[in-house]
Amino acid sequence: MATAIITDILETLLKSSNTTSFPAIREKAKTLALEKGLPEIKEEEYKFTAIQRKLEKSITDFSTAKNISLTTAHIQDALPEGYEGDFLVFNNGRVDLELSKLSKQGYEATLLSSSASDLFGTIAKNEKDVFTAINTSGFEDGIHIQVKKNQKVEKPIHLLFFNQTNEGQVIPTRVLIEIEENAEASFLENSISLDETPYFFNQVVEVKAAQNSKSHYAKLQNESRQAVSVSNFETNIYRDAVFSHTVISLNGDMVRNNLSLNLLDSGVEGNMYGLYLLNGKTHVDNHTNVDHTKPNSDSNELYKGILADSSRGVFNGKIFVRQDAQKTNAFQQNNNILLSEDATINTKPQLEIWADDVKCSHGCTTGQLDEEALFYLQARGIAKDQAKGLLLFAFAGEILEHISDEPFKNHITNLVKERLGSNI
Incomplete structure (x- = not known):
């Protein structure tokens, strides 16, 4: 109550x-x-x-x-x-x-x-x-x-x-x-x-x-x-x-x-893509659900997060494969980069499968920037902050590619580059 x-x-x-x-x-x-x-x-x-x-x-x-x-x-x-x-x-x-x-x-x-x-x-x-x-x-x-x-x-x-x-x-x-x-x-x-x-x-x-x-x-x-x-x-x-x-x-x-x-x-394809770039104390929680009920359908899910300051991200992705949903292909992945010790991510990918002839995978990663890649860019004359921005944009850019309208994608790309400091 x-x-x-x-x-x-x-x-x-x-x-x-x-x-x-x-x-x-x-x-x-x-x-x-x-x-x-x-x-x-x-x-x-x-x-x-x-x-x-x-x-x-x-x-x-x-x-x-x-x-x-x-x-x-x-x-x-x-x-x-x-x-x-x-x-x-x-x-x-x-x-x-x-x-x-x-x-x-x-x-x-x-x-x-x-x-x-x-x-x-x-x-x-x-x-x-x-x-x-x-x-x-x-x-x-x-x-x-x-x-x-x-x-x-x-x-x-x-x-x-x-x-x-x-x-x-x-x-x-x-x-x-x-x-x-x-x-x-x-x-x-x-x-x-x-x-x-x-x-x-x-x-x-x-x-x-x-x-x-x-x-x-x-x-x-x-x-x-x-x-x-x-x-x-x-x-x-x-x-x-x-x-x-x-x-x-x-x-x-x-x-x-x-x-x-x-x-x-049958024959359905469902795709889910997400990007969250968080700073300050922003809190973003993505809860996703894919329900496979019939045979021969595919689902693809990829969410990525970059978190700075005291921001918090939450990802909970569920995939259900019902008993009749044989020949299902289901993919789910959540990847995160933390830029601050105060940033937090809670991630929970889930699979519930009642069929036996399926291909399903899920996973999550959380880490920091690749220091070797950062050093490689700096060694070629790119300033550290700009090198950092370029690596972060490369990480985020995979999601932006799924936006089909060019003006809208360009608008968002500019906002993302500004946030990440990757403008060149």
């Missing part, structure tokens, strides 16, 4: 939201959220991430943040140089169609409250994580992006989340993406803090990748140093579909990313 203070937090959020759609689903989610309360560190899934304590300390107003004044100048500043695709603007979690650019060539974008889809709430289950239930209860409206059957969306769709404390500090946002049979699309995401005020960003993204579809989702987290962020990203992937997800985490106070790939048929 939730403590009195957590009950107050939840009820304040739920009462302040202007919600009218999906009343039965919301009421059920509200009841569940109030029964469960926020996770405590005694719970295994949040063992190293004291998010309840962080929210109590950082957030003083648990009502939903009001709209902020956005202009086209904000949009242009947020878009990568040379970007030519469509974009969808979110104002403190709410969809702003007027500021968005939606060609709708090969796809439709509809407010969830107006959508005829019955997928909402069927992929991201409220029972799985209480923050999904809180989001379901409190978000005001979301977006349903539907990529049409046999269509290829040539340019990416960029989701821009503008966040700022404004008469409330909680920012719930909801996205439903449906990629129909034989369709192709890519999505980009960027969360932008307009100042350094503290807020709580609570996101749920549901994705259905239908038969023989191909899709990629790339995400940049570069928020306020006082931002608390929880993302629940759930995907259902069907026969012969390929889905890839890449997340780059650079800033925030406490960030929790829950990512699940449900491989629900």
Whole structure:
């Protein structure tokens, strides 16, 4: 049961939201959220991430943040140089169609409250994580992006989340993406803090990748140093579909990313890539889940971290191979470099296998920079700091290569080089 203070937090959020759609689903989610309360560190899934304590300390107003004044100048500043695709603007979690650019060539974008889809709430289950239930209860409206059957969306769709404390500090946002049979699309995401005020960003993204579809989702987290962020990203992937997800985490106070790939048929390929570059006291927790349910499917997962100062990283990756999932190929790896004695990494790769004809591997490494490689570069006239930056970028660059949109990749590459001191 939730403590009195957590009950107050939840009820304040739920009462302040202007919600009218999906009343039965919301009421059920509200009841569940109030029964469960926020996770405590005694719970295994949040063992190293004291998010309840962080929210109590950082957030003083648990009502939903009001709209902020956005202009086209904000949009242009947020878009990568040379970007030519469509974009969808979110104002403190709410969809702003007027500021968005939606060609709708090969796809439709509809407010969830107006959508005829019955997928909402069927992929991201409220029972799985209480923050999904809180989001379901409190978000005001979301977006349903539907990529049409046999269509290829040539340019990416960029989701821009503008966040700022404004008469409330909680920012719930909801996205439903449906990629129909034989369709192709890519999505980009960027969360932008307009100042350094503290807020709580609570996101749920549901994705259905239908038969023989191909899709990629790339995400940049570069928020306020006082931002608390929880993302629940759930995907259902069907026969012969390929889905890839890449997340780059650079800033925030406490960030929790829950990512699940449900491989629900044969011939599926699921890919998960992550990079976290942490300094100061930033805390980033990546929890991933891959569920192989049918034969002849592949999953690849590679997360890398570089941690400095008093930052903390957490990685918990789970791979499930069900009894029917023969001929599964599953790879999982987490590699970390610690640049400070005060930096901390907690890593736990896991495999649970009920099939006997599979190829599965997992592992993790944690260490410091290779001193021999550093000496080699210095011996060739490269200054120590620059040599260090070059080695770190070589370590991180493998993840960046999985971002397909060049302007977005270049933007992130510049941010990473600046952080690592590897510009030459």
